[in-house]
């Protein structure tokens with residue numbers, strides 16, 4: 001890369017169904033552990049038994065700060081749990097880990113002006129909307145909290161992060177359905193390339209494991225059916241028996257930094273953010289066009305902007321949500337873009353986490369960065385039978401992680417509305 005500022009990743013933080021904290025979550029991912037469980041078992045009286053799909057990727061919680069679990073008091077002051085929606089609480093936790101990891105928790109005043117936040121969510125706080133409405137109907141205005149409006153806003157995670165750390169640079173929040181996380185990271189990278197900031201905390205959060213959300217996704221027939229009694233088998237991207245996606249929750253945060261800035265302070269560099277490509281299908285709200293033309297455009301432009309060739313990419317973290325049509329179209333798009341597709345490792349970590357909606361692109365960017373850093377392609381769980389007749393003839397890393405040289409990797413995110421983005425991460429080379 002020449003010319004514009006180069007951007008590198010110097011910190012990571014995660015809240016996910018396969019664990020909280022990077023070390024824990026990555027270990028779970030490469031060991032093939034699933035984070036998908038029964039909502040009926042976890043929340044017995046919540047009414048999930050009336051829905052056709054009763055499973056989800058659920059963030060493990062504890063009130064004893066147990067390793068790998070979410071315990072609000074580890075990242076929030078007393079009272080914050082009332083003032084912040086759950087998606088903001090997850091965001092605060094992931095941001096805290098990423099900033100500590102990057103050793104960027106207490107920059108000086110001038111540096112704080114050059115530090116920004118780009119943090120999104122797909123849905124925001126549906127839970128606060130539905131419960132506040134119930135309270136209003138039952139008890140009128142006096143039941144409505146003054147925190148109601150600020151809590152539900154989609155940019156409040158970005159706001160709260162900047163308030164806690166005093167970051168005075170760009171403060172932005174993306175909401176592009178299931179492409180949110182990828183757009184937040186790509187846009188943050190551009191803020192740095194354009195000179196708007198030296199450091200950006202980028203990512204996304206989602207917390208919509210909520211009756212109304214599941215009911216809505218059931219109505220568009222998007223959720224996995226037939227696995228209520230075997231939740232960990234439900235998310236099976238590329239497999240013949242896949243039947244839909246499994247909803248998940250969590251947050252991913254990355255510290256992105258201008259290369260010279262990172263070097264000057266001796267920061268550890270995980271990888272370089274090399275490429276970013278965006279496209280719209282301009283076709284339909286959920287169905288992809290034949291051959292995945294939109295996905296192809298996003299991947300091609302990400303690779304072009306990375307100034308590398310497809311042969312340099314060793315791993316693709318696919319969007320693949322385990323829906324019959326989506327996986328098939330993405331697979332054919334990957335095959336059209338990569339002349340060397342037979343030498344690629346392609347996997348979907350959603351097989352372990354479920355689909356984190358707005359947060360998916362952020363946690364998958366983290367797994368992609370770690371794949372590049374550690375030369376490990378994470379596995380696709382539950383891939384028992386692939387239909388070669390349907391065009392599924394690549395290396396999908398079934399069941400077990402694969403060690404291989406990964407000098408660059410690409411991650412895809414596609415969202416409702418027909419919005420597609422791809423990011424390319426590469427090993428940092430001087």
Ligand SMILES: *[C@@H]1O[C@H](CO)[C@@H](O)[C@H](O)[C@H]1NC(C)=O
Nearest residue numbers: 083150151156159160163164
């Ligand atoms: C977070 O935002 C809420 C409003 O949604 C506000 O009341 C609270 O003080 C903020 N807390 C922090 C730590 O930024």
Ligand SMILES: *[C@@H]1O[C@H](CO)[C@@H](O)[C@H](O)[C@H]1NC(C)=O
Nearest residue numbers: 285286288292295414415418
């Ligand atoms: C782009 O996003 C849409 C979201 O509606 C998705 O269905 C589609 O698969 C993506 N495009 C392609 C061609 O894969």
